[in-house]
Amino acid sequence: MYCTSFARGRITFLRRAVAEHAGRAGLSGRGLEDFVLAVNEIVTNAVVHGGGHGRLRLWTRGERLWCEISDEGPGLPAGWMGDMRPPAGFDSCGRGLWLTSMLCEHITIVSGPAGTSVTFAAMRA
Numbered sequence: 001m002y003c004t005s006f007a008r009g010r011i012t013f014l015r016r017a018v019a020e021h022a023g024r025a026g027l028s029g030r031g032l033e034d035f036v037l038a039v040n041e042i043v044t045n046a047v048v049h050g051g052g053h054g055r056l057r058l059w060t061r062g063e064r065l066w067c068e069i070s071d072e073g074p075g076l077p078a079g080w081m082g083d084m085r086p087p088a089g090f091d092s093c094g095r096g097l098w099l100t101s102m103l104c105e106h107i108t109i110v111s112g113p114a115g116t117s118v119t120f121a122a123m124r125a
Contacts, residue, residue: 006043007053014056015040018067021058025065026124034103035122039067041096042118046071050116064105065124070117076109 002021006014019036027035039056046054050071057068097118101107104120111117 002058003056005053005055006047008047011040011043011047014043018056018058022065022122025058025060027065027122028125031122031125035065035067038100038103038120038122039069041099042067042069042120045096045118046073046116049073060124063124064121066119066121067104068117068119070115072115075113075116076111 002017004014004017015036018039019032022032022035043054043056046069050073054069054071057066059066097107097109100118100120104122107118107120109116109118
């Protein structure tokens with residue numbers, strides 16, 4: 001298991017640490033790149049929309065590498081939950097969660113006034 005806190009200004013370091021851990025856990029090639037991109041998107045969401053910091057956990061279970069990213073922000077806007085349609089045109093919001101849902105498996109979003117938690121998985125080689 002890998003567990004760490006993150007904040008604005010530490011995303012590049014976190015992305016490298018996730019890539020190293022995911023590689024040791026059995027992800028490689030395109031699967032590794034997709035997983036790190038998904039982590040980057042959700043971490044960036046937490047920093048931009050969720051209070052500027054958060055917590056990341058990685059663990060393996062069976063054939064999957066799991067990631068949970070949580071923040072203490074105000075939660076997703078009312079009516080947004082479950083909407084995984086691609087963002088329209090040049091919309092600047094909604095791409096991170098949508099992209100993660102396209103790149104990874106089993107995405108779960110729990111959100112409320114005390115924060116948001118996003119959990120997803122990737123198949124290991």
